[in-house]
Amino acid sequence: MAHSRSHLTLALACLVPLFVTGCQSTQNKNTDSTTTNKVSLDTNPYPSTYTPLQSQPTVITNVTILDGAGKRIENGMIYFAEGKVQAVGQGLDYPSDANVIDGKGKWVTPGVIDNHSHLGVYPSPSIGSLADGNEMVKPVTPGVWVEHSVWPQDAGFGRALAGGVTSLQILPGSGNLFGGRSVVLKNVPNRSMQDMKFPDAPYGMKMACGENPKRVYGQKGGPMTRMGNVRGYRQAWSDAQDYMAKWDKYEREFEAGKNPTPPKRDLDLETMAGVLDGDILVHMHCYRADEMVTMMDMMQEFDYQISSFHHAVESYKIADRLKENNVCSSMWADWWGFKMEAYDGIRENIPMVDAAGACAIVHSDSELGIQRLNQEAAKAWSDGKRAGIDISMADAWAWLSANPAKSMGIFDKTGSLETGKNADIVLWNGNPFSTYTKAEKVYIDGGLAFDLNDAQSQPVSDFETGQKAEGEAQ
Amino acid sequence: MKKLMIAALVSAACCSSALAANIAIVGGKVHTQTEQGVIDNATVFIKDGKIERISQSSDIPSNYERIDANGKVVTPGLVGAMTSLGLVEVASWAGIVDASVNNASISNTGAAFDVSYAINPDSTLMEVSRLEGITSAATTLSNTDHLFQGQGSIISVGAEAPLLKPRAFIVLDVGASAAKNSGGSRASLWVTLQYLFDEAKTLGDIPTPGDTWQGLNTRADLSVLKKVLAGDIPLVMEANRKSDILQILSFKDRYPQTNIVLMGGAQAWRVADQLAKANIPVIINPEMNLPSSFDALGASMENAARLEAAGVTLAIGMETHNIRLATQHAGNAVANGLSHEAALASLTSNPARIFGVQDSVGSLRNGARADVVIWSGDPLEVTEYAEQVFVNGEAVEMRSRQTDLRDRYMNYQNDDSTPPQYIEPNQ
Known part of the structure; x- marks a missing residue:
C-alpha cells in the first residue's frame, strides 16, 4: 500500500452509513462489516507486483566498504540474507552455509539511485511511436501518471543496471508547468511497470521552471514568459486548495450525519492535493538561482515542500538558501551551455552545494549518464578537492544513494548499508571513483540482478532479443 | 582555497x-x-x-x-575530433548559431558552406575546453537542411588567430536522417549522391559566371566535390548501420581517390575488417551503447576495442560544449578493451592524421606546434586533470568564465557582506 491521503480516508468513516456513487472509484479500507460507507478514493489502484529475485545468504569479505552513511571500512565484510542487510563491519559472524565472496581489491557500496530518469518513457529506440514522456497538450497536467507510459522493454534499464543502478525515479518531461506524477522503480527489468514498482514508495510530482514551458506554450496560448509560468503554478495551487476545501466540506457534512454529494473527482487537482497533504514529493526542473528562490517563496506561500530541484546548475549561487529551505539539488557534474539557463554551469556545483550543508544529489537525466553515475560523482568529488573543498569519498557517496533516496522518500528502505535495510548492493571490481572500474555484481533485495562475468545474469530486453546485430555481439 | x-x-x-x-x-x-x-x-x-x-x-x-x-x-594538446567549437555559444534559442544553416540558396547540397568565416575565438567554450587540455579541434556545422554539413576547419583552441587549416574536411550524413531529408529513403539518397558526384567528376572545368549552367550542383558546390573526388580533403561519412557502412565501402570502390572517414559507426565493429582493409578511419563516441535507433542495434561499449583489434584507426571526441569529456569517453573505451595507447592516440595523433594536420598538432614531434599538456596523472582518469596547458x-592562463563564476561564489560563501556582482573573482 502506498501513502494514503488523510483527507480522503478518514478512520471515522467506519461510524457512518454506507455511501456510494457510481462515478467514484471506491475502496473499503475496513474489515468491520458494520462500516464501509463514505466515498474514499483508492490511492493505489496500480499496485506494485514486484517480487525480489531469488537470493541466498551472502557474505562479501576483505572488501573496501563505503556504507553510504558516511563511513568507510577497509578490509570490511558485509553479510546479507532474506533480502536485507544483516551486518556490516569487520569480523562478522555468518552462517556456515552462506555464499562467501572474496572482495579483495574490490569495493562495496549501496546501489546507485537515480532520481531523474526517463527510461521507459523516452526509451531506446528513440522514435516517435515510443516517445511517451511529455503530455504537452496543456501546461498543467499533474493528473497524468508517468507509470502509465513506462515501457519495460527499454534496453536502458539493463544498461543502467550494469552501472550499479538499483532504484530509479521515472519522471515525466519538463515541457509542462506540472508534468505529472513520477514513479519509483526497482531496476529488475520485468514484464510490466507494476512488476518493477518499488513497494510503498511515495509518488513524486514533476514541475518545471523557465525556458521549456514558455517555449512549448508561448505560441500555444501561454504561458509565454516566466511571469506567466508563475501565474500558472499559483492559479493551479489555489485551485487545489479549493478542491481540498470541497472534500473537507464533504467529509465534515458526512460526519455531521448529512448526506452530502462528494465533489467531482479531478485527477489533476487530486495529485496536487496529495502534494499539499505531504504525501506526494515535488521534483522541480529548475536551472537558474533566481528562479529557484522564487519557487521557494511559492512553496512557502502554498505551504508545501519541494523535495528537490533538478538540473539546478546555479545551485552554487544560492546554496545557503537551499539549506535553509531544506531543498535538495539534483545535478550533473559538468553539463552546461546547451541552453541559456544552463550557461552558468560550473564543475564545482555539486561540491559547493554539499559544502554549504545543503543536500546534493548526482542525477542523470540521460540513458548514457545513468550508466556511469559513479564517474559523475568522481568528477565532482575531484573538482571540489581541487577547489579546496575536501569531501571524503564516503561522504560523497551520499550524492548517489542516501540523498536521492531521501528525495524520493525511500531512505527508510534503501540508500545505505545499514542493518535491516534492503540489500541493494554493488560490488565494484575496483575503486568506483575511477574511469576503469565496473560494477561486477549488483544485488537488489539480496538477489543477484547483474553479474559482469556471467551472461546468464544480465537482462536482455525483448526489443534486442533475436536481432541480428545483437546476436553477432554474443 | x-x-x-x-x-x-x-x-x-x-x-x-x-x-x-x-x-x-x-x-x-x-x-x-x-x-x-x-x-x-x-x-x-x-x-x-x-x-x-x-x-x-x-x-x-x-x-x-x-x-x-x-x-x-x-x-600533446588534445585534438577535438568533431566539434562545432567557435560556431556556437548557447545552442538553443539564444541568437544566431553559426553551426546551423538553413535555406541558403548559394548551395544545393551544402558542400560549399565554409565555417572558416564564422569562427569566434572569443567564445567562452574555447577557454573552457582549453583549460582541460583541448588545444585544437576539427569544427564544422552540426545542423543543416542540406546533404553536406559544409566544409569544416581545423582550429587552434583559444588562440588569437584560430585557423590552422580552413576547408579541411567535409561531413556527409548517409544514415537514416539523411535518407529522411532525401525523399524518405536510401533509395533516393544514394542515387542523388551518385549523380552529384558523377556530375562533378565528368565536368572538365567549372562553369564561369558567363556560362550557362543547369546542373544538379551549384557552381559553388562543384569545386568542393572535385576536391573531395581528388582526395584533397577528407569526406567524413556519418552512418551507423552495417548496410550503410557497406554502401560507404562501395562508394570508396567507385571513387578510389577519395579519402573517406567513417563517423558514428555504431555497427562499425561488424565490418571492422573491411574498414581496416579499405584504410577507413572511424570517429566514434564509444559510450553509445544503446539501440538508440534501428540503425544502432548491436551498439556496444566494445566497439572501439573490436575496431582496434581489426587494425582500424580510431578518433574519439564528438562533442562541443563538453568536448573536454573526450578523455572520459576514451577511458571508458579502455575499460571495455581498447588499449590505453590507442585511446591516447584517438585523442591526439589519430585525429591530427585524419585531418592532415599531423605535422603541426597531435604529437610532440620536433617542429610541431608546442601545444602541450601537463596532467596531474593519467589523463583518462576522471579524477585527474590538466594542471598546465601550453598553446x-x-x-x-588556467582560468575560464566557469572558474571566474566559481571563484566569485566561493568568495561570497566565505564573506557574504557584499553582493556577488561586486566581487571580482580573481581578487
Missing part, C-alpha cells in the same frame, strides 16, 4: 614567462605520440613556439625556463 591559490601562483609564474620563448618541461612521463613512444622522466624542450626535441637529458640550458613535471604525465609554446 589553498589549492586555488597554488594554482593561481603556478599560472602567474607561467604567464609572466610567456615572453621567454624557451621552455623546458622537465621530469614528466611523456607520451610523444611519435616513434619515440612513451619516455619516462623526459624533458620537452620548447623553442619559439615549437617542439624542439624530447630527451632524457636533465641538462637544461640557462636560457630555458624550467617547469617541473616530476611525477606528472605530459601529452603554441605559451603557458595559458
